[in-house]
Amino acid sequence: MAPDIETPLFPLRSVLFPGDPLPLRIFEPRYLDMVQRCHARKLPFGVVTLSEGQDVRTREGGGFQREVFHDVGTLASIEQFDASQPGLIHIRTVGRQRFRLRSRRCLSHGLWVGEIDPLPDDADVAVPDDLRLAARQLQDVLASLSGRAAPEDLPVQPPYRWEDAGWLANRWAGLLPMSLDERHRLMALENPLLRLELVVDRLDALTAPGGPARP
Structure with missing residues (x-):
């Protein structure tokens, strides 16, 4: 993925390592369209770890709870996709390449996107x-x-x-x-x-x- 193209982000209170499976149940409106687009175009999205906020965005006062997340995340590719139920998508993803966020912004409907710099894969090092x-x-x-x-x-x-x-x-x-x-x-x-x-x-x-x- 070109580094100057904004990547959709999925903030979670978990950490995705390259190679780890990550099943997700998608029902928030901000993610339903994003996941369908990524699946149709065979594109990954970025999983970033929240330092403030919850997996599901909640209202607070007149708006939504503040979301803060770390700069380093992992791209997730969709391996399985099930949209058989209206308003609900089940996906199974796998962690791929790590990245560092160069910029981030929140769109009007709550979806975060950002420009990323891919980080190098781990060097091949034998277990001592x-x-x-x-x-x-x-x-x-x-x-x-x-x-x-x-x-x-x-x-x-x-x-x-x-x-x-x-x-x-x-x-x-x-x-x-x-x-x-x-x-x-x-x-x-x-x-x-x-x-x-x-x-x-x-x-x-x-x-x-x-x-x-x-x-």
Whole structure:
């Protein structure tokens, strides 16, 4: 997508990592037309993380609640689209490339758009030997979930790249309990190995004796 073309934005109280699935139930008027246009034209939209505001825009006083979101987000491509019910669209998206907002503006009907600068994909960095346990632990989590959920509903989807530091870090970062700001900081990190090291530190704390329960 050309960087000087405005991209529609979808502010959410969640963080989308490249490669993560994101199902959405669309019913707000500001998003219904946007999603249909993106689907028809095979274009992505940008998912940005809210620092103020809620997933569904609410009225406050004589207007709407203030929405503030981070500059770094992730493009989402629509993989499945269901508009069989009037006024309601179900979509399944996948996170693609990260971007940084260069500008943003809110249109009259509440839809945010912005000019974006694509961020480089993670470099191919192998998982170091001392961090390989994180891959086996994630495989164990998926095995435990596989009997309780349909394959397409699992939080980690193929292709699996167990040897790739950035891919492994992103999958764990989307699963581990942490604050929204912490999760966003991990997503925005440009060093995939550092991201994995920070994720493994959090994972070690969770799995230590007496630590919180695993995800």
